Amino acid sequence: xxxxxxxxxxxxxxxxxxxxxxxxxxxxxxxxxxxxxxxxxxxxxxxxxxxxxxxxxxxxxxxxxxxxxxxxxxxxxxxxxxxxxxxxxxxxxxxxxxxxxxxxxxxxxxxxxxxxxxxxxxxxxxxxxxxxxxxxxxxxxxxxxxxxxxxxxxxxxxxxxxxxxxxxxxxxxxxxxxxxxxxxxxxxxxxxxxxxxxxxxxxxxxxxxxxxxxxxxxxxxxxxxxxxxxxxxxxxxxxxxxxxxxxxxxxxxxxxxxxxxxxxxxxxxxxxxxxxxxxxxxxxxxxxxxxxxxxxxxxxxxxxxxxxxxxxxxxxxxxxxxxxxxxxxxxxxxxxxxxxxxxxxxxxxxxxxxxxxxxxxxxxxxxxxxxxxxxxxxxxxxxxxxxxxxx
Numbered sequence: 001x002x003x004x005x006x007x008x009x010x011x012x013x014x015x016x017x018x019x020x021x022x023x024x025x026x027x028x029x030x031x032x033x034x035x036x037x038x039x040x041x042x043x044x045x046x047x048x049x050x051x052x053x054x055x056x057x058x059x060x061x062x063x064x065x066x067x068x069x070x071x072x073x074x075x076x077x078x079x080x081x082x083x084x085x086x087x088x089x090x091x092x093x094x095x096x097x098x099x100x101x102x103x104x105x106x107x108x109x110x111x112x113x114x115x116x117x118x119x120x121x122x123x124x125x126x127x128x129x130x131x132x133x134x135x136x137x138x139x140x141x142x143x144x145x146x147x148x149x150x151x152x153x154x155x156x157x158x159x160x161x162x163x164x165x166x167x168x169x170x171x172x173x174x175x176x177x178x179x180x181x182x183x184x185x186x187x188x189x190x191x192x193x194x195x196x197x198x199x200x201x202x203x204x205x206x207x208x209x210x211x212x213x214x215x216x217x218x219x220x221x222x223x224x225x226x227x228x229x230x231x232x233x234x235x236x237x238x239x240x241x242x243x244x245x246x247x248x249x250x251x252x253x254x255x256x257x258x259x260x261x262x263x264x265x266x267x268x269x270x271x272x273x274x275x276x277x278x279x280x281x282x283x284x285x286x287x288x289x290x291x292x293x294x295x296x297x298x299x300x301x302x303x304x305x306x307x308x309x310x311x312x313x314x315x316x317x318x319x320x321x322x323x324x325x326x327x328x329x330x331x332x333x334x335x336x337x338x339x340x341x342x343x344x345x346x347x348x349x350x351x352x353x354x355x356x357x358x359x360x361x362x363x364x365x366x367x368x369x370x371x372x373x374x375x376x377x378x379x380x381x382x383x384x385x386x387x388x389x390x391x
Contacts (some may be wrong), residue, residue, distance in 0.1 A: 047209045167196020172386030177265035177299045178251075184252040190371060191253040195232050209294045209322035209355055214239045217290070227270065227288045227312060229305055230296020234258035246287070264296070265304035272312040277367030282315035282342075290318045295355075297323055302378045305339070310342045319343055319360040327383045328356070341365070341376070 005087075008032075012296060015257060038084055126362040167381040168190060172180050184191050202208050213236060216227060222244040229237045231249035237258045240247050247258075262268055270288065275281030309319055342365035349357035368376070 002338045044305075052283055058277050075362055084250075088362050089243055100204065104287040146326060164193050165201065168194045169196070169386060172298050175299060176301045177263050177304070180250050180299060181263045188253050191251075198232065205354055207352060207354075209357070210235050212322070212357070213294060213320060217245060219289075224289050224291045225287055226292060227268070227309075228292045228294075229264045229268070229309065230293060230298070231259055236292065236294075264308065265299055265301045266308075268308045270313055275365075275367055277369065280364040282362065284310060286312055286314045286317070287316060288312045288317060290320065292320045294320075294322045295324065297321070297383060300380045301377060302380055302383060304339070306341050306343075307377070313362045315362060315364070317345075317362045319358075319362065321358040321360070322355050323358075323383065324386065325350075325352075325354060325356050327386065329384060331356070333379075335375070336377050337382060 028053070028118065062380050124323070154271070171183075172194075175183075217240055218234075223246060225246045225248070226240065228247060228249045231237065233247040234247075235255075237247035237249045248270070249259045250262040250264050251259050252261065253259070253265070255307070260269065272286040272288075273283040276285045291313055293305060293309070295303060304318070313319065333349075335358075338360060339345065342363055342364045343360035346361050347357075347359045
């Protein structure tokens with residue numbers, strides 16, 4: 001009887017059977033005797049069944065495939081060994097190797113470029129040091145070329161061109177045509193520098209007056225004779241000559257192609273007379289149908305250009321004027337002075353924010369004495385010079 005006899009807590013006194021698993025080894029024991037024979041027979045039966053299922057062609061095919069794969073592996077091994085030997089020879093060239101051999105090796109290297117990460121790193125290091133790449137496409141677009149300029153350098157160069165243009169432009173407005181003509185003769189590069197800056201300035205305008213006149217005159221009859229006074233780079237002639245227009249271009253410097261050198265405020269080399277001093281007339285000998293002054297009324301004696309325009313225009317000929325709006329001190333007085341030179345206002349266009357376009361027709365006028373001309377031409381102050389802020 002147990003020491004504590006409580007219902008549900010009593011334990012039987014029957015001895016517990018020892019667990020056989022504790023005495024047995026954890027390793028799997030091989031089958032003995034008859035079990036071995038049975039497993040061998042089963043394996044033999046399975047092997048015979050597999051051999052019966054396999055066809056002779058399949059066996060030969062497998063053997064052939066294994067043979068081809070083996071030869072391919074041997075070829076790959078040979079190529080690898082040859083490449084490694086060539087790399088060793090390239091790293092340690094013999095001093096007796098000729099120049100032709102070096103060129104051959106370089107061609108071989110080009111045919112077989114090394115694409116390993118280490119070689120790419122070495123290539124980047126060489127480019128960083130300053131070696132020029134063999135292929136120009138490999139170079140970065142952001143890097144400046146030897147003959148090119150960076151974006152900052154281009155911006156600085158444009159700023160210099162703009163400053164140079166403003167200086168020349170202001171000097172032309174504040175001097176008379178005689179002084180400007182002499183300056184251009186002494187240094188013709190000033191003319192080119194001025195027009196380089198002018199072309200850059202035009203890009204910021206909403207419209208270009210020259211483009212307006214090109215479109216306008218394109219509808220005129222062929223053989224119309226147009227005199228472009230202060231033509232610059234003769235854009236009008238270059239556009240209208242293919243349309244069978246006759247364009248005569250004049251400016252302070254000739255380009256030996258389209259532009260004739262002339263002081264347009266003093267004397268234009270074209271026929272025409274001013275008539276006599278007694279009665280109204282339109283002069284004689286003129287050949288020009290249209291005169292254009294597109295932003296060319298520069299200099300203190302700009303009225304002399306309009307006097308010459310009347311002289312070379314046929315009776316009833318057109319005078320087209322385009323000028324910067326900010327230059328006018330009094331538009332009404334400007335129109336009256338131009339009218340006293342022998343022109344009648346036909347139309348005026350002020351729709352553009354930068355320019356005013358005038359169209360005049362040549363009419364008869366009375367002759368004037370030299371004293372009267374001096375007084376009339378002294379009204380140059382009606383157009384202010386273009387001045388720029390100092391930067």
